[in-house]
Amino acid sequence: MGIEKYRVHEVAKDFGLPTKTITEILTKYAETPKNHMQALTDQELSLIFEYLTQHNPVSSIQVIFADTYKEEPAKEPATKKPEPAGKAAAPAQGQQVRQSVPAQSAQSSQGGRQQPQQQNAASKPAAQQPVSRVPQRKIVDTRKGGDVNLAKYDERLEDLGGERGARMQRQQRSGKEKIRTNNQRRGGMTFSNKRKQDEAERMRRLQLEIAKKAPVKVMIPDEISVGELASRMKKTGAEVVKCLMKNGIMASLSQIIDFDTAAIIAEEMGCKVEKEVVVTIEERLIDDHEDKAEDLVPRAPVVVVMGHVDHGKTSLLDTIRHTSVAAGEAGGITQHIGAYQVQVNGKPITFLDTPGHEAFTSMRARGAMITDIAILVVAADDGIMPQTVESINHAKAAGIPIIVAINKIDRENANPDRVLQQLTEYGLVPEDWGGDTICCRISAKQKIGIENLLEMVTLTAEMAELKANPNRSAKGTVIEARLDKGRGPVATLLVQNGTLKQGDIIIAGTAVGRVRTMMDYKGARLTQAGPSVPVEIAGLSEAPSAGSPFFAVADERMARELVEQRKAEEKAKAAAPVQKVSLENLFDQIQAGERKELALIVKADVQGSVEAVKASLEKLSNDEVTVRVIHGGVGAINESDVMLAASSGAIIVGFNVRPDAAARDGAVRQNVDMRMYRVIYDCIDEIEAAMKGMLAPKYREVVLGHAEVRQTYKVSSVGTVAGCYVQDGKIVRSCSVRVVRDGIVIHEGSLASLKRFKDDAREVAENYECGLTVEKFNDIKEGDIIEAFTMEEIPR
């Protein structure tokens, strides 16, 4: 077209249109919108022409010719001044011109020269009709170029250039053709594009519709938060919460629900459920497959010795060890490694060489079930004592058989029958009396009845059909571990399944390493150890904690990765509070189906109270939750009670008793809920309310401190003054106090006075002495503990 730098505003001006109209056309149809100063490409120009052509149709063909004539003279007036003739008749003439055009069309070539005068006259009305100007422009550029002028040029070119001209002409034609078809295509494309878009939109809607109808497939892992489930089902959180509520589950978006619940909800909401199997490093690393029955072979039983203080546990363990060693290899030096094995009639028995139930319970608290049988040592001259009862309850809670060893029968005042009688009170009916509890009379010191006891152990083990598969990688539990100056971390391991070999890579808690050396309890080097064999090994990166499970693994790199992961988890766990059972969360746990049993430990000042409370509390059992007192005893709440509570998920209930310092610390550390009561009915009411979710404790007791009574003075006008030493915390004048004697609360009330030397004191801090009197209580004795406490409102 030969138009160079034809700017938007120029085009607009030429068409007599506002620049905005042109830019609008471009915005609508061109690829890039333009502002008024920008130059237009040929394509954009033709686009504008095309648009204006389509939107400004010409009324008749005459107009075109009229314009053709008008166009040329338009250039000439500058040189040739138009004659002012017929000025008045101009409008009418303009009309005439248009009508006369057909007659002139035949001689169109001369038209240009013959018309100036008329044109001049016609130019005015044309200017007065801006609407008609637009089509005029359009026609000049497209039609005129094609139909009139080009044909003329073609003729000339043909004459002039011959072949070349013909070629050019062809090119020109095809070029023009191209432009046209391009234009046509453009227009067509806009149209078909729209259709295509419509079509695509329809298809999209259709697919959506189908997708909506087809059930969404959701992958649900073992546990999932309500929010995550909602997003996986492509539903809103509210919809899911509503559905959960419909099913009787009150859960917020962040709450975790198990697979079964999630699956029910998902199916109800029209989804197809698939279980998501998440393979952790642990699962990849640790071979935890079930053994086939044919691979299993009998293994030695693992036995623990329990009982009351001084009833002879250590003596019994020593006797057994020495008897067996003496019998096996005379003069053999035994090494203490926390566990050992003895042979009874060619059958091995593994003893955990850690007397007492502390170690046993602490392991169980970690979930380690390592013992198969418990030997309960009861001194025949002493009978059943508090720790004997604890031991019975620990073993019962672990679900292992108990063999009673009635010890010290050599003593003169030994009364084994009384022990048998007492045992029945704890549900252990001796075989002699028609029950199924094996009771052996022994003397650990005099080595009487030991063999029989051991035979009974093997017999019990046989009954239990204890088996393991020695042909797999080893797994077991850490019995104890320490840091040896020369050998580094050393651990006693009990292999529970498989065979541990020297050089194996093992992982135990956050410890990892290769088994560098392996020894049995006699200190003899071993290259491998099968099921139920205790060994001491060196080679771990650190000393693992007792009770941790260990595994022999194949991939050291992955094992180290797992250790790192565990360390990070431990760190996170240490930062997060542990969710254990308490009366406050009991109802929630029952509701969530997490708790079917409420385990309680009852401690009271007298046995009568224990029995009464036990009976009343167990009667609270209902369809949803069973109340079970797993241990009851007389005396202060001790660390062992706390450990049992921690390992069994129990709440401790105390009547007129207090926890000792170790128990208090342990309870805080292990998050064990301890409830102290003075009246049985208060306890029953509170637990009943907690089970029904109606517990509304508004106040919480805060212990301020403890003072020990060192001296007492009788002052006639005031009563008994106690000279005390504040052991911990502080004693505050306005606080409440309880007087505790041997772990038993003998009085609860408030202070009548608090003095430092002769002056009244508002409070007395730790490690200071003070004098105090208790309101309406004068029976204070030396050695009593004054516990100071206040009631604090629990913020809701």
Ligand SMILES: Nc1nc2c(ncn2[C@@H]2O[C@H](COP(=O)(O)OP(=O)(O)OP(=O)(O)O)[C@@H](O)[C@H]2O)c(=O)[nH]1
């Ligand atoms: N006469 C007699 N004394 C025994 C017998 N068994 C143990 N004793 C004695 O009872 C006391 C306590 O024995 P231990 O074996 O230390 O008792 P324990 O149960 O291990 O005690 P703790 O380790 O304190 O829990 C020791 O003086 C033993 O000598 C026995 O069969 N006969």
